[in-house]
Amino acid sequence: MAFWTLYRREAGSYFVSPIAYVVFFATALGVGAYFNFIFNYFNDYGIRQLTVLQASVNTFFFWLTLMVQIPVLTMRSFSEEFKLGTIEMLLTAPVREWEVVLAKFFGAFSFFITLWIPLFFNLLLLTAFSNPHVPLLWRPTLNTALLIVLVGAFYISIGIFTSVLTKNQIIAAILSFALIFLSFSMSFVSYLKVTAQTQNLLSYFSAIEQMDTYSKGIFDSRPVVFYLSGTVFLLLLTQRFLEARRLKS
Amino acid sequence: MIDVQNLSKSYSGFRAVQNLNFKVDRGEIVGFLGPNGAGKSTTMKILSGYLPPTDGQVKVAGFDVVSESLEVRRRIGYMPENVPLYNDMRVNEFLRFRAKLKQVPGSRIKERLEAVKQLCALQDVDRKIIGTLSKGYRQRVALADALVHDPDLLILDEPTIGLDPHQIRAVRELIKDLGKKHTILLSTHILSEVEMTCNRVLIINRGRIEASDTPANLTKLVRGGGSLRVEVKADAKDAAAKLSAVADVEDVEVLLEKDWLQLRVFAKPGIDVRDGVYAVIKREGWDLRELARERATLEEAFVELTQD
Numbered sequence: 001m002a003f004w005t006l007y008r009r010e011a012g013s014y015f016v017s018p019i020a021y022v023v024f025f026a027t028a029l030g031v032g033a034y035f036n037f038i039f040n041y042f043n044d045y046g047i048r049q050l051t052v053l054q055a056s057v058n059t060f061f062f063w064l065t066l067m068v069q070i071p072v073l074t075m076r077s078f079s080e081e082f083k084l085g086t087i088e089m090l091l092t093a094p095v096r097e098w099e100v101v102l103a104k105f106f107g108a109f110s111f112f113i114t115l116w117i118p119l120f121f122n123l124l125l126l127t128a129f130s131n132p133h134v135p136l137l138w139r140p141t142l143n144t145a146l147l148i149v150l151v152g153a154f155y156i157s158i159g160i161f162t163s164v165l166t167k168n169q170i171i172a173a174i175l176s177f178a179l180i181f182l183s184f185s186m187s188f189v190s191y192l193k194v195t196a197q198t199q200n201l202l203s204y205f206s207a208i209e210q211m212d213t214y215s216k217g218i219f220d221s222r223p224v225v226f227y228l229s230g231t232v233f234l235l236l237l238t239q240r241f242l243e244a245r246r247l248k249s
Numbered sequence: 250m251i252d253v254q255n256l257s258k259s260y261s262g263f264r265a266v267q268n269l270n271f272k273v274d275r276g277e278i279v280g281f282l283g284p285n286g287a288g289k290s291t292t293m294k295i296l297s298g299y300l301p302p303t304d305g306q307v308k309v310a311g312f313d314v315v316s317e318s319l320e321v322r323r324r325i326g327y328m329p330e331n332v333p334l335y336n337d338m339r340v341n342e343f344l345r346f347r348a349k350l351k352q353v354p355g356s357r358i359k360e361r362l363e364a365v366k367q368l369c370a371l372q373d374v375d376r377k378i379i380g381t382l383s384k385g386y387r388q389r390v391a392l393a394d395a396l397v398h399d400p401d402l403l404i405l406d407e408p409t410i411g412l413d414p415h416q417i418r419a420v421r422e423l424i425k426d427l428g429k430k431h432t433i434l435l436s437t438h439i440l441s442e443v444e445m446t447c448n449r450v451l452i453i454n455r456g457r458i459e460a461s462d463t464p465a466n467l468t469k470l471v472r473g474g475g476s477l478r479v480e481v482k483a484d485a486k487d488a489a490a491k492l493s494a495v496a497d498v499e500d501v502e503v504l505l506e507k508d509w510l511q512l513r514v515f516a517k518p519g520i521d522v523r524d525g526v527y528a529v530i531k532r533e534g535w536d537l538r539e540l541a542r543e544r545a546t547l548e549e550a551f552v553e554l555t556q557d
Contacts, residue, residue, distance in 0.1 A: 005349040013337060085333035089394070092297045092329075093350045094322040 002095040003103055010107025014073075020111060023069055028118040030065055031056070035122045051137060053123060054215045057144055063207070066148075066155065067180050073111060074159025075173035077104040078242070082167035101239045105160050112152045120145065139217035147214040150227040151207060155180050157234035164241045183207075250275045250402055250432045251296060255305035257456075258291050265291045267456040269305070273449075275401075278428040280443035280464075281436040283453035284555050289436045290330055292453070293406050296434070297327035310401055323352065326395030326431075330406040332387050336380030340371060340390055343379055344397055351398035365393040368423065385416045392420070396427070403427065405435040409442060421446055440547045450547070454555040467550045469518060477514040477523060480539035481530060485510055491533065495525040509538060 014020045038055045041047070056062060081087040090100065120141065127136040155176075162176040163169075187206040190199050203209050210223045251273040258266040266288040273279050283289050294300040295307055298318040306313065312320040335343060344365065348358045366372050369389040374382060379390060388408065395403055408424070409417045417439070424446050427433060437443060443450055444464045452460040452467075460467060481488060488510060489501045497520045505511035516522040523540065530537050 002350055002352075005346060009335075009338075009346050013335075016337060084336070085329065085331060086335060087333075088294070088299055088329050089327075089333050092299050092322055092325075092327045093347065094319045094352060095350060096319070 001099075002093075003099045006095065006099055006103030007106050010077075010103045011110045014107060014111040019072070023072055024115055027065060027069055027115045030061075031116075031119050032122060034059075034061055035119070039126070051140065051215075052126065052134075053137070053140055053144060056119065057148075057211055057215050058208070063184060066151065067177060067184060069115065070112070070152070070155040070159050070180060071162075071173040071176040073108050074156055074163055074176060075169045076163070077108060077160055078163040079167050079169045079172045083169075097242045098239050101160070101235055101242060105156060105235055108156050108160065109153060112156060113149065116145075116148055116152075137217065140215055143214040143217055143219055144211070146219075147211055147223065150223060153231045154183075154227040154234075157231040157238070158183070161234045161238045161241070164238050250277075250310060251434065252308040253292075253296075253305070254307070256292070256295065256302050256307055257304040258288070258295060258300065259303045264456055266295075269453070269456070269458055271451055271458060271461060273432060273434060275432050276428075277449055278424065278433045278435070278447045280447035280450045281434055281453065282438075282440070282443060282450055282551060283436075287453045287555070288456045289453060290406055293327070293404050293434070293436065294329075297325055297404055298322045299327075323398075324400055325402045325404055326398065326400035328391050328395040328403075328405045328408060330410075332391040334379045334387060334390060334394075337378065339378055340366075340375045340382075343390065344393055347394045348397045353398050361397055361399065365396045368396065368427075369393040370419070384411045385413065388412060388416075388420075392423075401432060403431050403433045403435075405433065407436055407438070409437060409439060417442070440551060444547050452551060452554050459554045460550075464547050467554075468544065468547055476516070476543045477526060478539060478541045478543050479512045479514060479526065479530075480509050480537070481512070482508075482536040482538075483510055483533065488512060488533075488535070491529055492526060495522055495529055497522050497525070513543075 035052065035056055038052050042050075042052060042055070078087070081090060091097070123136060123141060126134050158179045159172075159176040162179060163172040165175065166172050183205075184207055186202055187208040189202045190206065190209075194202075204222055205226065210220070213220050214223075251271070253269055253271050256266060256269040257264065269288075269292065281289050281293070291300065295302050295314065296309060298314050298321050301315050308314070309321045310324045312324075314321050338346065341362070344362050345358060348361055353361055366375055369392050371386070371389055371393055374386055379387065382390065388411065392405070392408060395405065405424075409420050412420065421442055424433060424435065428446070428448075435447075447464060450460070450462065450464050450467055451458060479492070485503050485506045489503060489512065492498060492501045492512065492514055495514075497517045498514055499517055500515040502513040502515070503510070504513055514522065514526060521542075523542065527537075527540065530540075
């Protein structure tokens with residue numbers, strides 16, 4: 001299968017690229033510092049209503065990290081191939097467009113998952129070294145991880161999609177940031193003066209509310225359906241655009 | 250091997266290629282010539298399955314390039330014009346990746362890699378990162394990539410552009426060698442290269458085929474294909490008139506009129522008029538310094554066929 005060959009090349013290119021390590025370092029540092037800050041804050045003020053995990057992922061800082069890192073990860077996926085002309089070489093080999101799109105997606109997705117390992121590593125450290133002992137809450141932890149993976153997949157598909165539109169990486173990054181922010185800002189609509197019905201409807205799309213639910217350890221199937229179908233839709237769109245670009249150029 | 254029928258390609262209104270018809274048989278080495286912008290690269294991109302034709306039918310090894318694109322792509326080795334390569338990969342890594350992508354069986358990858366590295370003289374740089382290689386090596390990596398799955402048909406878009414004379418010679422020898430096993434379609438601006446390597450030349454201009462023949466036959470077509478260069482001591486007008494009267498001479502042109510008179514005598518295509526010309530010179534008693542047959546080059550044929 002050409003997919004595996006392509007996937008290994010895509011994932012591999014992340015792990016040999018210096019930019020990817022900068023992103024990894026920045027994320028690990030930011031998440032770690034924030035985690036440490038919350039932990040000390042909770043200790044000093046004796047806060048017991050929230051877990052450290054809840055406090056880490058229900059902040060704007062968390063979402064901003066997510067919204068900035070994904071465009072940086074995905075901006076080069078197709079743009080660079082167009083710019084260097086390697087797309088011509090790639091698509092004259094016996095590969096199908098969807099294999100290329102999926103390989104790009106899963107390549108970025110694999111690295112994205114690597115980026116968020118430090119957060120859960122911090123939780124493990126907390127469990128292992130805290131005194132008195134802080135238990136690791138399995139359900140909230142797994143649910144949070146699941147939602148990060150789902151939202152990540154959706155945002156990455158946005159990033160891959162914008163990168164197929166242009167050969168300029170910067171434009172691809174700005175465009176994907178704008179689209180990701182647009183989809184995220186559904187969460188803000190509930191702050192506006194809208195009818196209860198609209199508010200109700202839009203709260204289904206609100207990433208902030210979803211994270212609130214998930215990090216409490218409550219599983220909800222609606223975000224799973226929403227993000228998975230959104231990802232599939234955008235990847236299909238990417239595949240069509242890739243074909244269209246080839247057909248007209 | 251290649252069968253192109255009524256191929257047309259338009260880019261948003263501009264017709265890059267119009268009604269192209271040609272065939273290439275198995276085992277041929279065909280040179281694809283034409284001025285810049287004549288539609289060479291476009292045609293090659295269509296043949297390799299990268300671009301779809303606007304109109305017409307293109308078959309490679311019996312498969313349609315649009316509906317059976319994967320089958321076509323399995324059988325061709327395509328080297329694009331400006332050799333795009335992944336700059337972050339090592340040569341070995343890249344060739345292995347391409348071999349897998351082109352479905353070379355796992356057990357044969359090692360052997361194929363060694364073979365193409367040997368052919369393209371890449372053994373010394375096989376562990377280097379492609380981004381650090383010189384133009385000549387990049388060109389050879391791209392050629393190795395085109396060859397790695399041992400394709401029936403090689404499509405090479407300007408394989409020698411940007412190489413130094415030694416490298417050009419090496420690539421030319423390589424192409425000649427490859428021609429024993431593969432069918433090759435190559436485009437180039439270096440006409441001497443075509444004369445030396447190709448069995449057949451296709452000349453394309455403004456999206457149309459102008460000529461398709463062996464290099465030798467093409468040069469015969471050109472005016473002056475069998476012209477004579479004569480240097481005598483005589484009066485220009487007199488000499489021109491008398492030489493024009495020789496049977497089968499079409500035209501006489503005075504090149505230089507000094508102490509010695511230089512003339513060019515154009516005969517009808519394919520006819521040797523040296524005897525007749527010499528007979529006149531002898532009869533008139535002119536001093537003769539040179540009487541030589543001139544061969545038209547492919548370059549002249551190219552210019553004549555593609556000028557507006």
